Amino acid sequence: MDAKRFKAMVVEETDEKKYLRKITERSTDDLPDGDVLIRVEYSSLNYKDALSATGNKGVTRKFPHTPGIDAAGVVEESAVEKFKPGDQAVVTSYDLGMNTSGGFGRYIRVPSDWVIPLPDAMTLKESMVFGTAGLTAGMSVSELQKHGVTPDSGEVLVTGATGGVGSMAVAILAKAGYNVSAVTGKTDQTGFLEKLGASRVISRDDAVDTSKRPMLKARWAGVIDTVGGPILSTALKSINPFGAVTCCGLVASPEFEITVFPFILRGAALIGIDSQNYPYDRRVEIWNKLGSVWKPDHMEDMWEEIPLEEVDPKIDLILKGGVKGRVVVKL
Ligand SMILES: NC(=O)c1ccc[n+]([C@@H]2O[C@H](COP(=O)([O-])OP(=O)(O)OC[C@H]3O[C@@H](n4cnc5c(N)ncnc54)[C@H](OP(=O)(O)O)[C@@H]3O)[C@@H](O)[C@H]2O)c1
Known part of the structure; x- marks a missing residue:
């Protein structure tokens, strides 16, 4: 398929080892190999994203980079039977947003064994209220x-x-x-x-x-x-x-x-607890519980939604321990 242009946060490393964040246009041609291309509808902000966005080399080795360890969206291209264009899907952790271009961009391309079908009884937005x-x-x-x-x-x-x-x-x-x-x-x-x-x-x-x-x-x-x-x-x-x-x-x-x-x-x-490498089957089990028996009674009080443009100041805030609940990012 033809390459698509999309909006993403990109973190650049300067010669002085400063990390500059900007919202810019990227191309799906620049995404890594992988068998599923997902149009991201929502991401979320985690502490690890702030580490990635501020140059923590334990999280992200190479820049320029698009952070975002969480993404939920719609499959646009798939090289595997398990996923078809139009399927709703969730990707959290593995290498997403670390050294693989992440959910703070409108598109991600990832290996299919990182992708979870959107759990029953959960919307894409709710999946990112939970997120990693x-x-x-x-x-x-x-x-x-x-x-x-x-x-x-x-x-x-x-x-x-x-x-x-x-x-x-x-x-x-x-x-x-x-x-x-x-x-x-x-x-x-x-x-x-x-x-x-x-x-x-x-x-x-x-x-x-x-x-x-x-x-x-x-x-x-x-x-x-x-x-x-x-x-x-x-x-x-x-x-x-x-x-x-x-x-x-x-x-x-x-x-x-x-x-x-x-x-x-x-x-x-x-x-x-290592969520990054948690086995796929047990991950699915946890997702299904989150959507049912563990679904918090007051989910509506636990999150705020922001556009990509407002992620930058939230990165500084989460590093200071100042974020309350969850921050969902609408792409
Ligand atoms: N191992 C894994 O798989 C895994 C997965 C996800 C997250 N994590 C890690 O878990 C931690 C929390 O992640 P998160 O995304 O929930 O971050 P978060 O939203 O920023 O929450 C961290 C909370 O810790 C408290 N805090 C901040 N600074 C503190 C300090 N100096 N001393 C004591 N408490 C402090 C604050 O809550 P209060 O103001 O209420 O005290 C803050 O809101 C991070 O270290 C993250 O890297 C690990």
Whole structure:
């Protein structure tokens, strides 16, 4: 098919290692090889997109680059039986938006094994309200459940609670019947977190133990941590016997101090979450739950929609921890 011109955010690297973002026109001829071409209707903003857009080489090695680890849209060309032109589809993570041109452009071309048919009972826009954040929250809840954390086990703590993954985790846990406590730096958003289903809101300062004791009073049946650093250490030291802690993020710090005691005295499990390489079949399972039994009751309060032109300032805001809930990008 003839090449199409399309609008995209492009991040350029200068000789001084500065990263400049602009909205410009690109061609489908410039997209990488792949067997499915998708016309993107919606993307969403994740912390990782901000890392990519500001030159974090752990996320994106080569520039110029179009970020956007999430995309939902309509198949325009397909070299595989599984997808036909007109099918609605979702792509999140894998290499999308990292070193493969991403969802902050009207078109993506990707391998078909990255593409998920739009889950039943979900619109393209709703799929991006969830996006990688919702998927990661769903994976975290699923891992706690596999480790035997049930609504009867006791309170579950979510950190970075007003952020994308955090707000989704609070809402999904509440929907699944858990008693949820939420750690936030935005205590003025207590009402928002309570509406999502948190029964207790804890300030970031109160979530960090400074006593240096190796163990603390058992408090949490499970923890979904999105921030790392001292909040993660404190949560691990406060785990109930045989409780579980999931770890997916590093906005506070990629490092955390811990001894072996939570593991050998309380049988704690520390579970890593890697949404990028999460197996396809389990991904589909999580998507289907997000569209049904885990669908938050107050989805409408959890997101805002912006055009591509307004992504630039939001990138700066998310790096400062200032975004509340999810940002859906309309292409
Ligand atoms: N492993 C994976 O597969 C995976 C997948 C998705 C995301 N992630 C990671 O998970 C993390 C969250 O991603 P996101 O997209 O949800 O980001 P986000 O929307 O920016 O949410 C992060 C939240 O963390 C809190 N926070 C920010 N700075 C903090 C600090 N210095 N100390 C403590 N808390 C802080 C803020 O919430 P409050 O103001 O409410 O505290 C912020 O809204 C990121 O590190 C991201 O890279 C990993």
